[in-house]
Amino acid sequence: MPFIWRKRLFLLLLPLLLGLTAWKIHPETDLNAFFTATDSEDSALLAGLLQSGELSRRYLLMVEPNAASPTAALPKNPAAATATLSLFTAELVRQLAGLDAVERVWPAHGPPREWMSTVQQYAPYHARIYSLSPQDEGKVLFDPGQLVQRAKGLQLALFSPQGGFLKPIAKQDPLLLSLNGFKSMRQVLDIQSRQDSNVTALVLQSRPAALDAEAQASLQNSIRTRFDALNQAAGGVFRLRMTGIPIFTVAAQAEIKRDVTLVSIVSSVGVALVFLLLFRSFAALHWMLLIQMASFAVGALACSLAFSHIHTLTLALGASLIGICTDYPMHVLVHCAKHRQTPVSAAQLLWPSLLMGGLTTIIGYVAMGMTGFPGLGQIAVFAAASIAAALGLTRWVLPALLGDRNLHPAHLPGIGAWVSFCERRRPLLLGVFAISVIAALATLPHIRWMDDLQKLAMDMGEMRREDDAIRSHFTSIEPGRFVIVQAPDMEAALQRSEAVELRLQKLKSSGDLADYHGLFPWLVSKQLQTENATTYAAALNPEFRDAWRVALANAGLSVEKLGSLLPASADPLRPEAVLATPVRQIVSGQIMQQKSGVALSIWLGKHEPAKLAESLTGLEGVRYFSQKDQLDSMAQQHRDRSLNMLAVGIGIMSLFIWLQQRSIVNVLFTLLPSLSAVLFIFATWSVLREEVSFLHVIGLLLSVSLCVDYGIFFMDNRGHDTDITYHAIASSTLTTLASFGALGLAKTPTLPILAISVSLGVTVGFLLCPLLIRSGLEKRSNR
C-alpha cells in the first residue's frame, strides 16, 4: 500500500480505535481482584471471606466527647452528659438510617430488633434445636426436680420488661428450650460494644459492596456531613470516629488513583522529554506519541476483551509500557538519523532484531503473567498486545508517517568512550567481572526472602492505629483466624461444624478460648435435630408433664396456656428456609459455596493457636485457618513460582534466540548481560540485607526480557556500526528508565519495587553489553 494511504488509514482508524477502547474498558478498583490469587481453593476461600457478605460492608462508628473542643463541653453531671450523648446519637442514627446507601444502623450494644424477632421464629422447632449434645444436656434440661426452679424463672422472665419478647415464645415453647441454644446470645449475636457511658458505638451496614470505592466514598461523606451538621447544632461537643473495610477501601482507592495519575503523567512526560532530547524534533515526537497511543489502546482493548474488567493498576503499569513501546520506533529513528537512511529502509534493516526483541519482551511479560496473580495476568495480555501493535506500527506505519523527514539525533556523551574503554581494558574488566561473579554467587545463599505479604501492603499505619483504637471498644472476634469446616454438602458441613462446636465449648469452659461464633443454633443439621427430638420425646413422660403443671401452678402461671408440652414438630428446620430470613445477615460471611462443596467458618475469640489446633485433631474436613499463615504460605508459593517463571522465561527466550541465531555461543552472549545484571542485583540485595519478595523477582524477570533486547541488537548489529547500535540501545534504556522510574514515585509499595528492579536490571545490563558481547565489537567500524 502506498505510504500516503497507510498514513491516511492510520489517522482514520486511530480515533475509532480510541473511541472503541474508551467504550469497552470498565476500570476495576477492587484491590483483592488484582492482588489475590484465586487459582487455589484456599486462596479463593480467603478472598471470598475477605469480600463476602454483610460483614465487609459494615462500619464501626464511635461518637464520643470532643476533648479538643475549646468552646463547648458536655454537662459535668455524668447522668446529664450521658443523656445528651444518648439523644444526640439517637438523632444521628435516625438521620443515617434515612440515607439511601445505608441498609441498617444500630447501637452496637445490642443486635438490631429484627434479629431478635428471628429468635422467636425458632420456637416451633424448640424440640429439635435445644442442644448440641442432647443426650448429655437432656439429663439436666428434663430433670423433673428442676422444674419448680424453671417455672419460677419463666415467671420472672414473663413479668419482666422482656415479657413481651418472651410471651410468643413461651406459648409455643413453655420450657423455653428454643432459647437454650441462644443462652450466650449476647456473645453470639455479632459484635457488641463494651458498656461505656461516655461513648456510643454504632454499627452501620451499607448497601454498596465494600470494595465499591466510589459509592463508599460518597456514603462516608454523607455520614460525616450529617454528623457535622448535628454536632454543630450541639455546640461541637462530640467527635465521630469510623473504621471498617470500606474505610480502607476508599483510602486505598484514593492512593491508587493518585499513583495512576502520577505514574501516567511522569512516565509520558519523561519519555517525551527523552525523545525530544535525543531527536529535537516535535514532528517526530508527535508521530511517535500517536504510535504509543495506538499501542496503549490496543493493549487496553485486548485486555477488556480477555477480561470482564480492566484494573486501574493495569492501566498504571501499562503506562510504563509506553517506554518499552517507544524502543522500537527509537531504534529505527536512531539508525535512520545516524546512517542518513530512509525510515523504511531502516525499519526493514532492523526488523529481524526488532521482532526478536519484541518477542523476548512478550515472553517475559507472559511469564510474569503466569506467576499466579490475576492482575499480572492482565498486564501480560496488555503488554503482549501493546508490544505487538508497537512492532507492527513501527515496521509498516512509522515509515509512512515520517516520510523523508531528516532527523538529527544528539550525540550522547560517554557512550563512545564506554565502548572504547571496554574494548581497551577488556582483559582487566573481564577479570574484575569474573571475580565479581564468583563473589556474587557466594552471597546468594544469604538472600533474605520476604515471607510476610503484609509488608507489601499499602502503608496505612495511622488508619490501622485508629482501627485498633475503635475496635478496642468492641468485644470482638479475633480477625483473620477461624476454624474452617468443609464438606460436600450443607448437611455434612453442619454435622462437622457441630462436632467442632462441641470441642470449642470444652475449650471455652477450660478458659483456653474466650468465645466463638458458630452456626448453632441458627442452622442445625438434620441429624442433630432428630437426636434432639428423640431425647425430648423420651423425656416427656406423664410424670414429667404432671411435675411441670404443678410447677407452673406454684409459680402463679397459667397451666391452661403453658401446661401442654407439644411434641416435636414433624418437619425439621431446613437451612434453605432459615437463610431466607434475616438470619442470613447474622451468619453472613460464615457460609461459602465452593467448587468442592460447602465451607463453613467458625469465628474465634482470643485463643492459643496451638491448643486450638490440637483440639480439632481427628475431625474430618476441619482445620484451623490462620489468614496470616495462609498469606505467608501464599508469599512463599508466589516467590517459588516467580523464580520458576524467571527460569522458564529465560529458557523460552534462549530457545527463540537460538532459532534465529542457530548458535549456542551467540545465545549465551546475548543473554549474558541481562543474566549477569540479575546476578549482581540479587547479590547487592543480599549484601544490603534487603528482603526480597516475589515482586523483586518479577521485576528482574521484566528487566531480563527488556535487557535481552539490548543483547539481540548488540549481537545483530545490523547497521554494522556498534556506536550507532549502542546509541539506539542507550536511547531505549533512557526511555525505559524514564517510564519505569516513574513507578518509583507511587505510594503503592509494589510499584517502587518493580521500578527499582527493572531500572537496576536494564542499567546494569546496558553497561555490560559492550564488555560481554564481543561479536558485536568485531563488526565495529571506525566513524
Added chain:
Amino acid sequence: MRTATGIGMLWLLLALPLGVIADGNGLAELFGRIRLTGAAEFRYEETRILELAAAPVKSTGYLLSSPDGSLVKLQLSPRRIIMAISGGQMLYYDEEQKQRHTASLSFAGSAQQQISLFRALLQGRNEELQAVYDFTMERRGKHWKLALNVKPGQTGEDVPAMEIEGDDRNGKRQILIRQADGESSRYTMEKTGEGQSLEFSIQRLLLEAAGE
C-alpha cells in the same frame, strides 16, 4: 340546591374550628393540671392482667418524677426492682435476680416504648402523646377522665391504649394501660410527697440502677 349545599359547607367550616378550639382548651387545662413541674412522689399499687399468669399480678412501690423528666419506678413488693427512665436511657435493676440492663430509649423495644408513653402521661407531656393518640375527655364535677386511643395508622400492637382519671378532691389518680393483646396494667396512685428534697432520692436510685 347548589346554594343550600354551599351554605351547609360554610356552616361546617365555621363550626369545625370552634369545636377543636373548645376541646383544645379543655385538654390544655387538664394537661396543665396533670403536668408535673417539680419533683413528685407517688405511692402506687399496680395490678397486671397477663395472659400467661394464673391470676392478676399485684405489686406496690413508689413512682418518683423529677423536673428534668426522669421517672423512677421503685417496686418494693413482691420484690425490690428499680425501673427508670432518665435522659434517653432506660434502666432496669433487679437486685434479687442480680439483673441490670441499660438501653437507649430510641433503640428500645415495645416495653421501653410503653414506659416512655406511661411517663409522658404521668408527667402530663401532651406534646409527646398527641402524635400517637386521639384524646377523649370526660368530666363530672371534680372527677375527670382522659382516654387515649391509638390513632389509626399507628404501628399497632406495641402502642397501648391508656386512660388516666383523677379526682381533684383527694389527689388520687388511676392509670390504665391496655395492650392490643388484652393484657393490661392498672396503677392506683396517691401523691405522697413533692419538692426539691426528692431530687436526692431520685439521683441515688438512678445511680443504683445504673450500677454506679
